[in-house]
Amino acid sequence: MDFNSQLFVQYLIIGIASGALISLIALGYTLVYGIVELINFAHGEVFMMGAFAALTLVAATGVTGDSSAGAIIGVIALALLGAMVFSALLNFGIDRIAYRRLRNAPRLAPLIAAIGFSFILQNIGIYWHGSNPITPPSIIPAEYRAYNILNEWFDLETRIRLRPLDLAVLAVTIPLLVGLTWFVYRTRTGKAMRATAQDREAAALMGIDVNRTIATAFLLGGALAGAAGMIALYYNNAARFQMGFRYGLFAFTAAVLGGIGNLAGSVIGGLCIGIVWAMSDGFMKEYVPAWGAQWTPAVIFGVLVLVMIFRPSGLLGEQTVDKV
């Protein structure tokens, strides 16, 4: 069978958009791991809670696709910001209540606390929005539902679809990634974060408030997860209390793949996973009739295992770029 390049590009677009989304979540794992060497197992659920907060916010405004453009843009901004603030405070709160008390405990203790929080948040999720998948209120105007940017803006005669939604994912993700990098490398608090990540005691001797700096990492990671939650809600047109599991697992894999603790690594890892995910879920079916989405986790972990064998510290781990 011939290589279908149109289809390939189509899934590449989907892969890049999902990859950007995974990157946002992966950064939360990496920020926290980089600074306290904790794998925050509750992070996927913090992401899910962001999606739920966005869902509640959008529903509360009563805005739909028929509302005015101003109202639609307003509600998107509100839900995005609301989800970010909500997840940031949630992540911060978990650190404050549990992890901070366990800072000097054996490593297993905060890890178990994180797993515990992951279950607690899933149950809160069920209580909040039930256990079935929920479709968010449609806020995309009818004329944009089948809109193809490649046809409408560029007059291209192609069946490849680039939806406003695909572009919106990147329009939200890229500024957040740039903003985060700027924050970590250019601001005083960012420098304190990097110092704390490298040597906590020495950082304290410099006058850095270590607890506050760690709390900032949780806030930032949570905010990115919240943004990802809002994006996922509309990108998948669904939210469910279990959604944090798969996304969390893929994002954690992305962070490890890129070199956990490394910001740029998480983005590259996220894009890799997103693209592999899209290809496995969709593109492969064209060639292997027996192929299906159920193979995707196996493929993703296969990629991870290969990278771990040849580069145990991840694609960007421990060589060129700084850890957090």
Add this chain to the structure above:
Amino acid sequence: MAMLEIRDLHTYYGHIHALKGVSLDVEQGEIVTLIGSNGAGKSTTLKTISGLLQPREGTVRLGGDTISGRPAHRVAAMGVAQSPEGRRVFPRMTVLENLQLGAFVRGKPDPADLARVFDLFPRLKERATQKAGTMSGGEQQMLAIGRALMARPTLLLLDEPSMGLAPLLVETIFGVVRDINAQGTTVLLVEQNALMALAVAHRGYVIQTGQIVLADDAAKLRENEMVRKAYLGEE
């Protein structure tokens, strides 16, 4: 009233009783040295002063304020800088970034302070853009001291600044200690190299298994029978 007053300090690591009632004073403008053999409690004393460890009993006072019980970053903000044992530079940051972090409590680093550090340690200037973790042990030691100076501290705590340095560099470091003291910084110096330490210090304390066993002028300690035998290796 002494600038630094330590009274009856007891510090533990879990069940290990590391400091068993340490008391010492450092007057404004002095260089005081704390000497003792391995495991005597020298580093523990410095860490308790800087707030990295909290004493179970006793007090540390700085300029009359009780600082024991405060977290390390608060103590640093009060003008106490420490060059810790084992250097503890930030390995994945450049020399310059390390020095800038030294001035964290001051907000922005003062170019004059940077110039002074580069003046004291020209090697650091040559290596300004090198990652600290890739430098030699001696260079890292200079960086640790330079970084502490960037805070322009009123009290400087030095934990074995001569460790791992070539003899010529040891001379340089002690020269620097004398200079910064002459410029107004009070210094508490922990050393294994008792000969050098007693040569540069005004007064000294000898610590043994968590207790101060001797306290005197440096010149007198230098002549003390026990000190000569145990710490100077003389007969």
